[in-house]
Amino acid sequence: xxxxxxxxxxxxxxxxxxxxxxxxxxxxxxxxxxxxxxxxxxxxxxxxxxxxxxxxxxxxxxxxxxxxxxxxxxxxxxxxxxxxxxxxxxxxxxxxxxxxxxxxxxxxxxxxxxxxxxxxxxxxxxxxxxxxxxxxxxxxxxxxxxxxxxxxxxxxxxxxxxxxxxxxxxxxxxxxxxxxxxxxxxxxxxxxxxxxxxxxxxxxxxxxxxxxxxxxxxxxxxxxxxxxxxxxxxxxxxxxxxxxxxxxxxxxxxxxxxxxxxxxxxxxxxxxxxxxxxxxxxxxxxxxxxxxxxxxxxxxxxxxxxxxxxxxxxxxxxxxxxxxxxxxxxxxxxxxxxxxxxxxxxxxxxxxxxxxxxxxxxxxxxxxxxxxxxxxxxxxxxxxxxxxxxxxxxxxxxxxxxxxxxxxxxxxxxxxxxxxxxxxxxxxxxxxxxxxxxxxxxxxxxxxxxxxxxxxxxxxxxxxxxxxxxxxxxxxxxxxxxxxxxxxxxxxxxxxxxxxxxxxxxxxxxxxxxxxxxxxxxxxxxxxxxxxxxxxxxxxxxxxxxxxxxxxxxxxxxxxxxxxxxxxxxxxxxxxxxxxxxxxxxxxxxxxxxxxxxxxxxxxxxxxxxxxxxxxxxxxxxxxxxxxxxxxxxxxxxxxxxxxxxxxxxxxxxxxxxxxxxxxxxxxxxxxxxxxxxxxxxxxxxxxxxxxxxxxxxxxxxxxxxxxxxxxxxxxxxxxxxxxxxxxxxxxxxxxxxxxxxxxxxxxxxxxxxxxxxxxxxxxxxxxxxxxxxxxxxxxxxxxxxxxxxxxxxxxxxxxxxxxxxxxxxxxxxxxxxxxxxxxxxxxxxxxxxxxxxxxxxxxxxxxxxxxxxxxxxxxxxxxxxxxxxxxxxxxxxxxxxxxxxxxxxxxxxxxxxxxxxxxxxxxxxxxxxxxxxxxxxxxxxxxxxxxxxxxxxxxxxxxxxxxxxxxxxxxxxxxxxxxxxxxxx
Numbered sequence: 001x002x003x004x005x006x007x008x009x010x011x012x013x014x015x016x017x018x019x020x021x022x023x024x025x026x027x028x029x030x031x032x033x034x035x036x037x038x039x040x041x042x043x044x045x046x047x048x049x050x051x052x053x054x055x056x057x058x059x060x061x062x063x064x065x066x067x068x069x070x071x072x073x074x075x076x077x078x079x080x081x082x083x084x085x086x087x088x089x090x091x092x093x094x095x096x097x098x099x100x101x102x103x104x105x106x107x108x109x110x111x112x113x114x115x116x117x118x119x120x121x122x123x124x125x126x127x128x129x130x131x132x133x134x135x136x137x138x139x140x141x142x143x144x145x146x147x148x149x150x151x152x153x154x155x156x157x158x159x160x161x162x163x164x165x166x167x168x169x170x171x172x173x174x175x176x177x178x179x180x181x182x183x184x185x186x187x188x189x190x191x192x193x194x195x196x197x198x199x200x201x202x203x204x205x206x207x208x209x210x211x212x213x214x215x216x217x218x219x220x221x222x223x224x225x226x227x228x229x230x231x232x233x234x235x236x237x238x239x240x241x242x243x244x245x246x247x248x249x250x251x252x253x254x255x256x257x258x259x260x261x262x263x264x265x266x267x268x269x270x271x272x273x274x275x276x277x278x279x280x281x282x283x284x285x286x287x288x289x290x291x292x293x294x295x296x297x298x299x300x301x302x303x304x305x306x307x308x309x310x311x312x313x314x315x316x317x318x319x320x321x322x323x324x325x326x327x328x329x330x331x332x333x334x335x336x337x338x339x340x341x342x343x344x345x346x347x348x349x350x351x352x353x354x355x356x357x358x359x360x361x362x363x364x365x366x367x368x369x370x371x372x373x374x375x376x377x378x379x380x381x382x383x384x385x386x387x388x389x390x391x392x393x394x395x396x397x398x399x400x401x402x403x404x405x406x407x408x409x410x411x412x413x414x415x416x417x418x419x420x421x422x423x424x425x426x427x428x429x430x431x432x433x434x435x436x437x438x439x440x441x442x443x444x445x446x447x448x449x450x451x452x453x454x455x456x457x458x459x460x461x462x463x464x465x466x467x468x469x470x471x472x473x474x475x476x477x478x479x480x481x482x483x484x485x486x487x488x489x490x491x492x493x494x495x496x497x498x499x500x501x502x503x504x505x506x507x508x509x510x511x512x513x514x515x516x517x518x519x520x521x522x523x524x525x526x527x528x529x530x531x532x533x534x535x536x537x538x539x540x541x542x543x544x545x546x547x548x549x550x551x552x553x554x555x556x557x558x559x560x561x562x563x564x565x566x567x568x569x570x571x572x573x574x575x576x577x578x579x580x581x582x583x584x585x586x587x588x589x590x591x592x593x594x595x596x597x598x599x600x601x602x603x604x605x606x607x608x609x610x611x612x613x614x615x616x617x618x619x620x621x622x623x624x625x626x627x628x629x630x631x632x633x634x635x636x637x638x639x640x641x642x643x644x645x646x647x648x649x650x651x652x653x654x655x656x657x658x659x660x661x662x663x664x665x666x667x668x669x670x671x672x673x674x675x676x677x678x679x680x681x682x683x684x685x686x687x688x689x690x691x692x693x694x695x696x697x698x699x700x701x702x703x704x705x706x707x708x709x710x711x712x713x714x715x716x717x718x719x720x721x722x723x724x725x726x727x728x729x730x731x732x733x734x735x736x737x738x739x740x741x742x743x744x745x746x747x748x749x750x751x752x753x754x755x756x757x758x759x760x761x762x763x764x765x766x767x768x769x770x771x772x773x774x775x776x777x778x779x780x781x782x783x784x785x786x787x788x789x790x791x792x793x794x795x796x797x798x799x800x801x802x803x804x805x806x807x808x809x810x811x812x813x814x815x816x817x818x819x820x821x822x823x824x825x826x827x828x829x830x831x832x833x834x835x836x837x838x839x840x841x842x843x844x845x846x847x848x849x850x851x852x853x854x855x856x857x858x859x860x861x862x863x864x865x866x867x868x869x870x871x872x873x874x875x876x877x878x879x880x881x882x883x884x885x886x887x888x889x890x891x892x893x894x895x896x897x898x899x900x901x902x903x904x905x906x907x908x909x910x911x912x913x914x915x916x917x918x919x920x921x922x923x924x925x926x927x928x929x930x931x932x933x934x935x936x937x938x939x940x941x942x943x944x945x946x947x948x949x950x951x952x953x954x955x956x957x958x959x960x961x962x963x964x965x966x967x968x969x970x
Contacts, residue, residue: 025180026122028156036177037124037136038086040073046136048088051096055143057231057263061150062090064228068159074172085133092139092146099139102128112183113141117190118236120149123181136178144236144263148184151232160501161232164225166468167581167644168501188449188481191316191365191416191456193230193237194464194471195269198424198431200245201653202463210649218246220254226464227262233475237265237316239458240277244325248277250309259313267316267458270369270393270418271326274303274317274349275310279325290324292345293331300348307352316365316456317353319346319388320374328373335380343383350385362387362412367456369393369418372904375401379880389455390415392448395876395904396423397913398436400444403451405879416456417448421470423460424657426535427910428528431656433590434467435521439828440873440916441473442490447840447942449481451878465651466590469514472497487826491515501586502579506571510587513567515828517591520560523831523960526597528914530661540660542605544959548686549703552714553958554602561595568592581644589652592635597661600628604665613681614674616719617752622667629664674720678727678745680777682786683713684956701787705760708796708803708859708967712759715786717777722747725780729756733773735765736788745779760790769793793861795930796967802858803967807954809858810962811934813945820852822938823945830873830946831916831961837945838886838938840878848887848895851937854945859931859967860952866890866924867951870936872900873944874912886945887937888922896922897939915959917946927952 032038039046050062091099093110102108107128113119119141128135138153140146155161157176160168196203199218207222208215215221218241230238238259240249249255249266259266268275276282278290282302288295307317320342323330332338346368354361362385369391370378384390390408392415394400404415421436423429430436448454459474461467473493483489494514499507530540545554568591575583603625611618636654640646655662684703702713717727728742739757746752758775765771772789796803802811814825814834822842829835836854838844844851860866868888877883887895898920902909912918936945949962 026153026156026182027179028153029177029179030173030175032177033179035124035126036179037134039088039136039176039178041175041177044086046086046088047084048090049098050090051098053097054092054095055146055263056261057143057147058090058092058096058140060261060263061147061231065090065150065154068154068157068170071159071163071170072157072173072176074174084131086135087128087132088136088138090138090146090150092143093141095143096139099137102137102139108137108139110139110141113139113145116141116145116186118142118145118148118187118234119184120145120152121181121183122149122153122178124178144231145184147231147263148234151234152182152184153178155232161229161472162468162501162582165229165464166501166585167647169576169578169582185480187234187479189416189454189457189478191237191265191267191458192235192475192478193239193265193267193458194235195239195418195458195460196226196241196462196464197239197269197460198243198422198429198462198656199241200243201431201656202465202651203241204243204245206648206651208650210646210651215252217252219252220258223255224258224262227258227264229464230264231262233472234479235475236263237267237456237458239267239269239272242269242272242277242279244279246280248280250275250306251280256310256313263314265314265316265365266310267367268318270318270371270374270391271322272318273321274319274352275306275315276302282324284324289330291330292321292341303349304352304356307356311356316367316389317349319349319366319368319384321345322374326372335377338377339380339382342377346385346388365389366413367391367416370401371418385413386411387413389413391418391456391458392416392453393418394420394444395909395913396420396425398440398444399873399875399913400448401876401904402879403448403453405881408879409452414455415453416458417445417453418458418460419445419474420460421467421474422462426905427533427914428661429534429657429659430525430527431462432527432653432662433521433593434470435518435525435527435594436470437518437522437829438470438473438490438494439487439518439826439830440522441470442477442484442487443826443829443837443944444875445474445477446481446484447878450841454481463651465648466585468586469494469497487828491828498586501582502575509567509571513564513587513591516560516564517594519833520557520598521594522916523557524915526594527659527661529597529601531601532660533910534657534659537659540601540663540666542608543601544957545602545605546686546956546958547606547609548681549684549956550958550962551683551712553960554605557960558599558602561598564591565595584639584643585648589635589639593632593654596628596631596635600625600632600665603628604667607670608668610718611668611670611672614672614679614720615716615753616672616722616747618670620749620752622665622670623749625665625667672720676782677721677723677780678717678719678725678782680715680717680784680786682715699785699787701789702758703806705788705790706796706803706805707760707762707765707790707792709805709965710968711805712757715756715758715775715777716753717743717745717756717779718753719745719747722752727754727777727779729775729777731773731775733788735761735790736773736775737761738775758788762792765790765792767792791861796859796861801931801967802856802965804858804860804862804950804952805965806956807862807864807952808956808962808965809860809950809952810965811856811858811948811950812964813854813947815856815964815966817855817857817933819854820938822852823854826944830944831871832947835873835944835946838941838943840941842938842941844938844941848897848937848939851887851939853935853937856934856936856948857931858934858950860927860950861929862952863926863928864952865926867921868924868934869919869921869949869951870898871946871948872918872920873916873946874900874902874909874918875942875944877901877940878942882940882942884918884943885939886943887935887939889935889937890924890927891932893924895937898922
């Protein structure tokens with residue numbers, strides 16, 4: 001029987017090679033094992049066969065599998081002999097005669113995948129027939145399941161899903177043996193895909209000018225590569241590119257054909273009902289207004305034509321109506337007016353689906369995306385047919401607006417999520433680099449999964465590059481959500497992903513690099529560093545980072561980026577040549593780009609601030625700012641012209657939409673008004689007027705030291721005139737320790753100033769509670785004194801708790817004294833390395849006093865009323881039954897319930913998403929010195945506590961995280 005069927009099959013003879021890897025029960029090895037299948041051994045190769053009457057995607061997957069094996073096979077192997085007794089058989093249950101025959105004769109058991117969605121099994125069959133000693137069988141429950149099985153084997157052989165899209169090298173091998181068997185589970189999310197969006201500055205010009213000039217656009221050749229990537233990531237859905245720069249997907253017949261060849265489901269975004277791209281396809285001049293009230297016939301025919309054209313495609317139809325290109329629906333003035341109109345539109349659209357696709361319209365996949373004002377219309381009472389999938393959007397910045405309530409969760413059509421990892425719009429775009437923290441993606445999408453919003457997940461990937469990792473993460477989570485239930489797994493996933501590309505020996509160091517890269521971006525995305533906004537567009541201004549306190553908050557950020565740069569530059573010289581292009585794309589360019597964007601603005605700030613303090617180093621920082629800008633341009637030019645021999649030319653733009661943040665820095669004129677040659681400024685002294693320099697006798701002092709809270713502070717000594725001079729520093733008490741006591745300042749870049757760090761030797765300090773002394777600087781015949789004050793209050797020195805330091809107490813939410821189980825510790829999420837989340841699955845009492853509580857102990861030394869600021873992540877209510885409330889109580893006082901729910905696109909929301917922070921503050925009565933207790937009550941689910949700051953009268957401000965004032969007995 002095998003021979004008869006084989007004559008009707010398309011046959012590929014291939015080179016099979018691989019490395020040892022594991023996928024549950026499957027082992028891929030260079031060496032033979034017991035009962036292993038020799039894909040390549042002793043100069044002979046196996047043969048792969050499939051039924052040409054199977055789905056087109058099976059032929060596509062088999063062809064790509066052949067190409068994968070060719071990539072793996074060393075050219076030195078030459079023309080090996082076809083090893084006819086060994087065959088690879090690929091096929092789909094019910095579609096492949098050979099697979100069905102194997103089932104019928106009992107050679108394979110497929111009960112684990114039969115009638116399942118997109119599942120597959122891989123098994124080795126012994127003595128299949130007289131001429132087939134062994135067969136490796138890849139069987140799918142449906143065509144995509146078959147393709148997933150093929151690409152799973154490719155992955156195990158060493159062909160990374162991003163081998164083409166990120167130039168990940170494929171290691172060569174001489175032999176390949178496969179042992180064991182494997183049956184996949186049904187994917188966690190049924191429809192899993194990406195949305196190509198805002199493609200104007202990368203994907204479209206690259207496709208049009210570099211990869212597919214024959215089309216001059218994103219056409220079938222480009223989509224073939226995109227669809228291949230989707231299959232390798234075990235995805236199945238595309239929302240095609242739709243900006244004015246790109247012709248609509250159905251404009252090119254080849255696009256539709258290639259979607260069929262790759263079995264990719266075609267959908268469309270929230271702004272494109274019925275697979276129509278309104279921006280490119282609706283011609284107002286010829287067709288009239290896109291208004292269903294005044295121009296129904298033309299709009300209806302417009303949709304009807306597309307339904308007929310797409311009827312042979314596997315598709316999901318977006319229902320409803322909005323205006324042209326992401327605007328509100330035309331012809332109505334209120335939600336009340338919109339509801340009956342949208343309900344009539346949906347009824348008419350479903351009529352088209354019933355007429356041209358399936359009389360039982362409930363069998364046609366349909367989605368309704370409640371995006372922007374559409375969510376308001378829905379919440380106002382819009383009725384959506386129960387079989388239609390509701391798609392919940394995020395707020396464009398990674399925080400899901402809302403999810404199912406109990407009634408919505410029970411709908412047959414269920415629900416899903418549309419999520420952004422790239423965005424164009426207000427308050428500011430982030431189109432340039434990948435900057436959404438993996439821990440946030442995991443938190444929000446697993447919240448959706450727990451909520452059963454898991455039928456359809458779509459990720460807005462912009463241009464695909466440079467969002468390679470976030471795309472992989474999203475698709476891996478959608479395919480197999482189970483391991484991501486553990487919050488700590490996402491960091492492991494990142495390290496393992498990098499180790500799979502650059503070697504296990506580099507997985508940790510590279511994982512740490514990108515984790516820190518994402519942490520810094522979470523505090524402020526690179527594109528937000530100009531403190532500008534868009535729609536309307538505003539010019540850049542000075543950042544809110546403090547250059548004079550908290551150890552120089554701005555410099556600490558620069559130092560963090562400097563360390564990243566140092567590490568990636570060293571690694572770049574060590575990376576194997578064949579890994580160099582992948583390393584540049586996935587690690588080097590994002591890190592360098594983000595670092596230089598931060599330096600461009602933070603050095604510009606220093607130039608401005610230091611010039612006002614008459615520091616001659618201001619011109620050095622101005623030069624560094626300009627240099628950062630030029631570095632971004634140079635690296636982007638390398639990306640486009642040199643990387644992978646020009647493969648990615650036009651893919652990377654250093655200035656998407658040419659917004660002000662991407663322009664060269666504007667440096668204010670630097671004019672010195674100093675009457676001296678040098679000066680010193682201690683930490684905490686932020687004056688930027690000429691009095692700072694003209695009055696060398698004014699008394700300056702450092703922030704007060706506190707034995708309970710280990711700290712150090714800095715003093716800057718600097719030139720005000722470009723002349724060389726030597727300086728000395730002496731202490732008036734032996735308990736004051738200086739990092740330097742003498743030096744020379746020179747009128748050269750980097751030598752015009754010095755930073756001296758001051759600490760206290762508490763073993764040598766006086767025993768009294770408070771004491772003070774001074775540090776004296778001398779140079780050029782003048783001297784200046786800095787006062788040093790210290791607090792040695794033993795009642796504050798309680799290890800493991802928190803104490804006041806300079807009228808501030810800073811507590812990270814994860815460092816609690818006690819907590820209820822409903823407060824869940826989430827490592828990696830937030831600004832401080834971990835956070836606490838009020839459970840989204842728990843039922844909370846309506847009375848705040850009965851709500852789950854987390855408690856923090858702290859000590860203060862100042863007798864004063866306090867302002868308690870609680871910082872959370874700017875999440876949204878779990879559904880329309882909840883808000884974003886929590887209760888606060890100090891020392892058992894009345895619980896004050898606060899709510900940080902924001903209205904969409906309000907000014908507060910804009911600032912929240914720019915900083916990834918929401919804050920609420922309460923006032924207390926006077927706190928007497930001593931021990932106190934702060935309790936926070938979980939009133940609503942999904943509140944993510946990040947940190948707490950208790951202010952007893954401090955006047956200093958910070959943008960980022962104030963270092964914890966945690967006590968120590970040392």
